[in-house]
Each structure stands twice: as structure tokens, then as C-alpha cells.
Amino acid sequence: MAEILVEHGIDPLPLATEAGLTPDVLHDPWSTLNGYQELAFQRLFWRATQQIPGIGFLTGLRYSLIAYGPLGLAVLVSRDVTEGLCTFAAMQGLGYALFEYDILMKDDIAVTFLANDDYVPAGLMEFLHERLLGSALTFFRDMRQANLPVRLIESRLDRPRGWMGLEDRWQAEIVYRAPRSCFHFADGVGALPLPLANPSLAENYRRLCQNMLDTSPAHAGIVKSVYQLLMQSRGAFPNASEAAQALNVSERSLHRKLAETGTSYRQALDNVRLRRARELLDSSDLPMSDISDRLGFAEMASFSRFFRRVAGVPPSTYRKSGLRIVAASS
Template identity: 30%
Template structure:
């Protein structure tokens, strides 16, 4: 059974706010039946429950009537930049299969209401959207949003769409289907028994091209901001870190970084030594930051993390992490998860007046009916 009190980021609500504003729905009506405010959902690290987000969806649909493909429009705005560390995980994917494996996790934490299941045989893969039990209009919107959102993320990553063969939808065909064809590249089969996307299975394990400029730029800026918060750098050291995070999914070696800075590896070592650091130390700073973010905010396995950080095997990553933090990666993750749960527990005991003064704590009194 779907957990309506599950807490998630506010990216989905941000998109709903945009759609509402463009269609003349003022914020008070957009958030009717909730204690949400624009200031609250825009605050750093803000969270909402699935129950709260569903109420905003309901308000939007009540205002917009039967606009065909509105869920597709919402999904088209769920760009990779909305997902922070999950964006880093996706950018590091080498194959379509890896993208799907990561997306199945992050989309359920972001904007899927129900579940995503991936099935495959020798010819094709099937992404099945299992929607929560909801009235038809809500289910339609949320299913369309999930399907279009996955397509948007893949295009952001690799500037090419999923190799879609067929799209099946349980709903009746609307009067206008152009938005559906534009989103998926095929005309959906309506009145189906399930909601799913069928992709060509032959390409699942082929190597993907380097992530597109937009996706890499988004993740690069995230990495730069996080590194500057932890340990600001100047001079050549700052330039080296900038080169290291230009493509966070594929960390370059010292020769490649030196070439990018138009100097020899030996000259780079000498310049960094003058600044009392080294390439190894700067690479460790980047890897440690990425490892901590991915361990804290995603559920990637140790093996998946090691691959995204440029380690040939998980054992090497585990040894490095012990050197950085004094414990193995999964122990660090367990501790961070425990701390987060304690913070949520403490927040739930605040008085109403205290909760009103914090933009990050939101009521969970609403019913999803």
C-alpha cells in the first residue's frame, strides 16, 4: 500500500505551482486545503508529504478542467537539475540499463505515486507504472507525469530519447493526441490493461554517449557549490577542482587535468606543491564530497558508488572511504539515516507556533480522498 505520509522533496510542487500560475490559479487556491505556502516549499531542504502534493494536484485539475495531457506537460518540466545528488547518480550511468535502475529509485522518491516496475525479455524492456488507487483524473495526471518525467530526464542526460517502441495507457484516447506523440515519439495505444512504456531491449547494455552539456553543467554547478561550502580553494587548486567536476560521472586523471589547464603533469604537480596541496588531495576532496552526498541522499549500492567515483572495484572505494571518515560507507549511511529520522521525530513534536515560523515543517493533516 502506498504511504501517503512519505516525505519527499518539493520539486514536484514547484512544477505544479508553475503550471497553476500560467493557468491563472493564484497560490491561495493552488494550496487550498493545505498549510503550504510558496515561501515554505521554496525553502532549502523543504519537504512535503505525498498527501500534501496530491491535494495540490487535485486543486490544479479542478481549475484546469479536462486539459488533455496536462500530466505530460508537468513531466516535461521535471529536469535533472531538480534532483540534486540523484542527478549526479544519473549522470554517472554508462548504459540505458543503469539509467533505468537509478531512475526507478529516484523517481519513486520524487514524483511517482505508486510504483515503477521494470520487466524485460530478450527483445524488449517494459517500464510499468503502478499507480496508487485514486480517482481516474488523478491517476491519469500522475501516470502521465511519471512517464513523461522519465523521458525528460533521459533527454537531459544524453540529448536523445528512450528507444520507445510502444506506449500503452489505460485511459480512453482524448480528442487531441499531438502532445502524446510529441512526448513519446509514438502514438500511444489507449484503453490498454496497464500503463507502460515498451523500449527496445537490444540497446539496454550498449554504452551511452557522454552526458549532454546541460545535464553536466547542472551537476557541475552542484559539485562546485558543495565543494566551496566544505573547503574553499583558490589559485591552481581551484582550477583543478573545476576541471575535475566538469563531468562528474567521469573523473579525469592528472594528465587529462594538466592538459585541460595547458600545462604538463610535472608543472601541475609543482604549482600545486607551491600551494601546499596535490592532485591526489584534490581528487580525494571531490570523491569524498560526491561519496557523502550519494550515500546520504541516494540508495546506490557500494558497487554503483565505486563505479561513479572512478574506482575499478568496490574494495578500493571502501578502503579510501575508511581513510576519509574512519568507517565503511554503509556504516556512514546508516548513521546519517538515523540522524535524519531523529530530526524528523523532533520536528513532529514542535508547537503550532514554532512550526509556523519554520518554512521547512508542513502539516500532514490532509486526506488523499
């Protein structure tokens, strides 16, 4: 988004500062930002660019599948289109997306890719649905290394027929002002093999993704909101007071509602920290001290005690015997 701002003569630095970001986050690939900052920057981006025709679509075109990390790789090496899409839908929590994606099936073959916007803020609804028309185009093309035949697209956007010439880009009919945004595939598309299919790699990447997700809950309501907030955080995690403020409830109500579901804020934070720790231990060679810093621990010993308490083994033991060895030996 920062690159697109520059290309249209808009300085991204004031927007980044307003979103609570430091300038280095725009240039350093190892910089991190939390979910609040990302959401704030998206809002500011849309405010600054919505007068540019098709800016959401053009932004979406840059969302390559490989940018999803292990999740993108798991999709790329899947057996066929259906397996790739189902893998993405099952592991979509790794993408920290505001949409919830679902795959509609017929005879075990994917026929429709559906985007649920129940959790999209009202002020970003138009931007994200417009961006979806670009990001899905890139996603499907990357997956198959060629255009993926789509027979019909339904979009919640209020656009005229022929807008931005998207019918030609997609080579499909687009129906605007639909009750939902979804992509209906041509007959047989779900069974198309993927050119980079590799069963062993697919299994290993799915296991890696599952390992990253295994502490993510399936609760609804306040518990789901808390986990979404924590999983979208980059850098320091919010404390209970900050989380309550972000969720528009009092801290006392937050603790009470979590207790009613049999959990607590500390338990939620521990689960997300464990997931993030496993992700870093499995997919990077970062020193333990760096991982400890990224998870917000004051010292390495605190991180080691935490990991042993929630995972049952020290982090060094987990790394030596974990999934990374399975992947390396395949």
C-alpha cells in the same frame, strides 16, 4: 504546478492555503511541505486544471532528472541506459513517487520501463498517468542528452489516437486504454552508453542513495503504509494518532497491527528520522542545530542522543567519517 497555474491565469495561493500550505512555500526553495500537503495540492491542482487539454502531460515535461537530487545524479553518470534505469528503480523510494517503477530485462538489457499504479489514489489516477507521459519523456531525454528510441508506449489513459500529437513528440506508437502504463524500448537501447558516464561518481552517488535508503523497510501492508506516510512527510512528522487517522484505522488498531509484524510506530519513526538525518549529514553543510530542527527535535541535545542511540555514533562523528569524505576525495 504553481507556475503552471499562474501561466493559465489561476491564482495558486487559495489552493495552497486549502492544502494547508503557507504562501512562502511557493517562493522559498528551502521551504518544506509534508506528504499530506503535497497530495492535497496535487488533488486541488487537478481539480482546477483538468479542463485544460493535456495539462498533466505539460506538467510532466518540467520534471527534469536533476530535480531528483542524488538519485538523478546517480542515473546521469551511470554507464549505460540499463544501469541508469536499474539504479533509478532500485532507489526510487527517494523520489516519494506514488507509482512503483520496474524494469523488465532480456539478456541483462533493459527492454521495458513499467509504472505500477497500485498505490495511486483513484482521484489522481488520470492526472498521474497523463503526467507520466511528459515526465518520462523528459527523464529519458535528460538521461541520454538526446531522444531515447522507444518503439511502443502503452498507457492506461482513455485517449483517442493522435491525442496532443504525442506520437510525434515521442516518435513512437501509443496504445491507449491498456491494462498498464509502460514504455517498450527499441532494440539495443538498453546498451546505449550515457554521455556523462563516470564510474567513480556513479559508485559514490549510488552509495549515497543507498545510505539514504538503508533504513527503509521492505514490509508490505500496514508497515509499508506507515513508512510511506512518514517518508512523504516534510517538516513535522505525524504522531501515531495523526498517522492512524491518515491511514483510516484507529490508533489502537495501528499499534496492534504494527506489533503483529514485530515493530512499532516509534521504531518506524526512528528509522525514517535516521534516514533523513543521514541524508542531511551526507549531502549538506547545514549546522547540527538546523538538522535537529528539521527532524522535529526540541533541542540539539535530544537529536544527538537519538542519533547516538540508533546509529551508534554521535552525528558529528558520522559527518566527519561518512560518505561525504569519499565523494570529496574521488
